[in-house]
Amino acid sequence: MYLKNGTILLKEPPSILSFASVVGKKEGEGPLSSYFDIVEYDTKFGEKTWEKAESKMQQIASQTALDKANLKKKDIDIMFAGDLLNQCIGSGYSARELNIPFYGLYGACSTMAESLSLASIFVSFNIVNRALALTSSHFCSAERQFRQPLEYGGQRTPTAQWTATGSGAIIVEKNCGAPYVKAVTIGKITDLGIKDISNMGAAMAPSAYNTLKSFFEDTNSKPNDYDLILTGDLGVVGSDLLIQLLLKDNIDISAVHNDCGKMLYNLKEQQVNAGGSGCGCGASVLCSLILKQIKDGILKNVLFLGTGALMSTTSTQQGESIPAIAHLVHISNDNVHIERR
Amino acid sequence: MNITPEQYQEMTKIASPNSKSYKNIPMAFLVGGLICTLGQFLNNLFISYGISTEIAGTLTSVSLIFLSALLTGLNIYKKIAKVAGAGTLVPITGFANSVVSPALEFKSEGLILGLGAKLFVISGPVIAYGTLASILYGIIYYIIKIL
Numbered sequence: 001m002y003l004k005n006g007t008i009l010l011k012e013p014p015s016i017l018s019f020a021s022v023v024g025k026k027e028g029e030g031p032l033s034s035y036f037d038i039v040e041y042d043t044k045f046g047e048k049t050w051e052k053a054e055s056k057m058q059q060i061a062s063q064t065a066l067d068k069a070n071l072k073k074k075d076i077d078i079m080f081a082g083d084l085l086n087q088c089i090g091s092g093y094s095a096r097e098l099n100i101p102f103y104g105l106y107g108a109c110s111t112m113a114e115s116l117s118l119a120s121i122f123v124s125f126n127i128v129n130r131a132l133a134l135t136s137s138h139f140c141s142a143e144r145q146f147r148q149p150l151e152y153g154g155q156r157t158p159t160a161q162w163t164a165t166g167s168g169a170i171i172v173e174k175n176c177g178a179p180y181v182k183a184v185t186i187g188k189i190t191d192l193g194i195k196d197i198s199n200m201g202a203a204m205a206p207s208a209y210n211t212l213k214s215f216f217e218d219t220n221s222k223p224n225d226y227d228l229i230l231t232g233d234l235g236v237v238g239s240d241l242l243i244q245l246l247l248k249d250n251i252d253i254s255a256v257h258n259d260c261g262k263m264l265y266n267l268k269e270q271q272v273n274a275g276g277s278g279c280g281c282g283a284s285v286l287c288s289l290i291l292k293q294i295k296d297g298i299l300k301n302v303l304f305l306g307t308g309a310l311m312s313t314t315s316t317q318q319g320e321s322i323p324a325i326a327h328l329v330h331i332s333n334d335n336v337h338i339e340r341r
Numbered sequence: 342m343n344i345t346p347e348q349y350q351e352m353t354k355i356a357s358p359n360s361k362s363y364k365n366i367p368m369a370f371l372v373g374g375l376i377c378t379l380g381q382f383l384n385n386l387f388i389s390y391g392i393s394t395e396i397a398g399t400l401t402s403v404s405l406i407f408l409s410a411l412l413t414g415l416n417i418y419k420k421i422a423k424v425a426g427a428g429t430l431v432p433i434t435g436f437a438n439s440v441v442s443p444a445l446e447f448k449s450e451g452l453i454l455g456l457g458a459k460l461f462v463i464s465g466p467v468i469a470y471g472t473l474a475s476i477l478y479g480i481i482y483y484i485i486k487i488l
Contacts, residue, residue: 049449149446151413152463153422153429153438155365158358193346194353202353206342240356248343271423 005214006186007328013335014123015176016295017130018069021287022061023280024139024165030265035288037064043140043165050141051085054167055093058083058136061167061287062098065132069171076100076171077128080115082107083279084137084163085145091134100132106310109204109233110187111135112168112283113306113327117184119172120329124181129173136167137278146197146313159199161235161277164264168283170291179294180335185215185328189310193321197311201238201261201274203322204307208234209245211305211326216251219330223253227299230290231326232282232306233261235275260285282306291331300333365426372421372428380405380432402433409434413441439463 001009020037028039038060045056058081066073079098081091082105095102107114115133122128142163143150172181190207208231216222223229234242239259246253260282261275286304293299306329311322344352380401387397412418418438422429429435440460447459461468 144446148463149442151416151419151438151442151445153413153419153425153435153442155360155423155426157360190342192342192344192349194350199353199357202357206349210342237353237356237358241352244352244356245344 003218005218006188006211007183007215007218008121008186009183009219009337010120010124010181011337012124012174013180013182013332013337014120014172014174016170016179016181016291016331017173017176018065018071018171019287019291020061020064020068020169021284022057022064022167023284026139026162026270027164027166027264027276027284030270032264032285032289035292036284037061037068037288050138050144051089052093054083054085054090054136054138054141055097057138057165057167058090058094058134058169059097061136061169062094062132062134065169065171071130071171073098073100076130076132078103078119078122079132079134080105080118081132081134082111082115083135084108084142090136090138090141094134107306107325107327108308108310109137109277109279109282110306110308110325110327111279112286113184113232113304113329114308116170116172116181116304116329117186117327119170120181120184123172123174131172133170133172134167135279135283137163137165137280139163139165139278142278156273157198158273159196159201159235159237160273161200161233161261161275162265162272163278164233164276164281164284166264166278166280166284168280168287170287178297178333178335179291179331180333181329182332182335182337183215183219183330185211185218187211187325187327188214189323189325191321191323195316195319195321197309197316197322199237200277200309200322201233201235202241203309204324204326205234205238205241205245207324207326208238208242208305208307211328212246212253212303213249213251215303215328215330223251223256226256226301226303228290228302229253229257230286230302230304231257231259231261232304232308233275233277234259234307235261235277236267237274238307263289294331294333297333302331304329304331368424369426369428372425373431374428376405376429376432376434405433406437409437410441413438414445436464436467439467
């Protein structure tokens with residue numbers, strides 16, 4: 001059922017059958033270390049280039065999710081995947097190896113929420129039986145594409161974020177128990193003129209505000225109806241701005257809000273400045289600690305917002321501002337829709 | 342949105358922490374100064390071996406460039422730079438780092454289109470505008486001399 005501000009209510013909520021996360025060394029040294037399925041200490045994943053390493057990481061994540069559900073590749077009807085690389089080449093190569101019908105997505109760091117939304121919609125409306133949502137980011141492949149060579153000696157600004165090396169895979173199917181995907185909200189591009197690519201949290205916060213507000217209006221719910229409102233990678237600065245923006249509308253999320261970028265690392269000790277970022281940041285946190293806690297009933301209702309800064313290296317050099325997007329997924333421990341009037 | 346882009350810029354400015362200049366500037370001064378002291382030490386050393394002042398200067402530059410390239414390759418230079426900032430950027434060692442780091446990074450795209458083409462991706466503008474500035478300076482100097 002489509003509600004007016006971009007929310008699709010999934011009347012028959014599909015289940016998250018299986019999920020898996022793979023991360024790199026630095027993420028494996030962070031506070032969530034014990035929750036990841038695989039921590040790979042070889043940052044190149046045994047490959048020659050960073051791009052191939054990222055693709056390999058996706059393949060390991062999807063294989064792990066398949067193994068956990070006792071499924072084979074051929075049991076998956078469709079996959080939605082994307083990453084940060086030009087032309088989403090990491091996902092292209094993963095899809096080549098997986099040989100599953102493939103829709104490639106570019107949502108920058110919002111890709112986990114975007115792919116999970118589409119997979120849930122396809123399953124909920126009986127278009128397919130089983131769908132795979134997959135995404136990744138790799139610090140080294142992102143740095144060389146968006147910023148400086150790895151060995152270049154420079155200082156990061158305090159607002160800069162650290163692109164996470166990580167991948168998350170989710171398999172969606174009907175009637176497999178919790179966690180359930182109850183609703184999704186499709187984000188609108190929001191751009192309040194931030195141009196600083198070292199402050200992506202600030203660029204993305206307004207889009208998260210927009211999507212959250214749409215969702216609350218559409219479902220007639222409020223922040224306290226949820227145990228956790230989890231943004232993907234707003235980091236310290238962006239999280240602060242999101243809370244402030246919502247407070248202007250008298251919506252207070254501060255008690256239930258957290259951000260994957262703040263959870264993935266020990267911010268001070270691991271020197272990641274404003275926190276983690278990248279598709280892999282939201283994906284690896286969601287596909288480890290969060291989904292596990294929803295499955296176990298520790299968390300009942302979670303709003304996961306993938307936040308993406310959709311600039312390109314060209315648009316940045318041309319001095320254009322950063323268009324940002326946030327997609328929302330409502331994940332729950334139960335499959336009962338409450339009518340709110 | 343209930344807020345204008347201008348108001349949001351203002352909010353962002355307040356929410357974003359500034360660089361720690363009280364720490365960065367003294368560190369840049371200290372490390373930059375140490376690199377220069379090392380250069381002076383090498384220069385004196387070469388001269389004490391009976392090398393002419395001019396050649397000793399060249400040898401000093403070459404030695405510092407070599408050291409910087411070596412430390413870049415060993416993944417040490419960027420760790421120093423993280424603390425030193427402009428202290429490692431401004432001396433000749435920073436220039437060497439800006440050439441060696443893309444060479445290492447882009448060798449995966451081949452010796453010609455990768456390493457060769459991207460070698461000056463950071464230092465290119467410095468070379469181009471440095472040359473232009475020296476030409477302008479030369480012309481001004483020439484005119485002043487005539488007058």
